[in-house]
Amino acid sequence: MAKTKRILLHLVCSVCKSRNYTTEKNPDSAAAKGKVGEGKDKLLLKKFCKWCRKVTEHKELKI
């Protein structure tokens, strides 16, 4: 069984909607976390947006 399956995600600036970053999520660890609060396990990261020229919240978006 292939256990290295990963989900690719964009990190989208919540202000200007630019896809500034690409990240990977491991479905195994995501499922383990999902036991607590499944459904609203949305990644929300503070990242620097070069378009806004400041740190903004970036949301995950499936590719």
Ligand SMILES: [Zn+2]
């Ligand atoms: Zn932005």
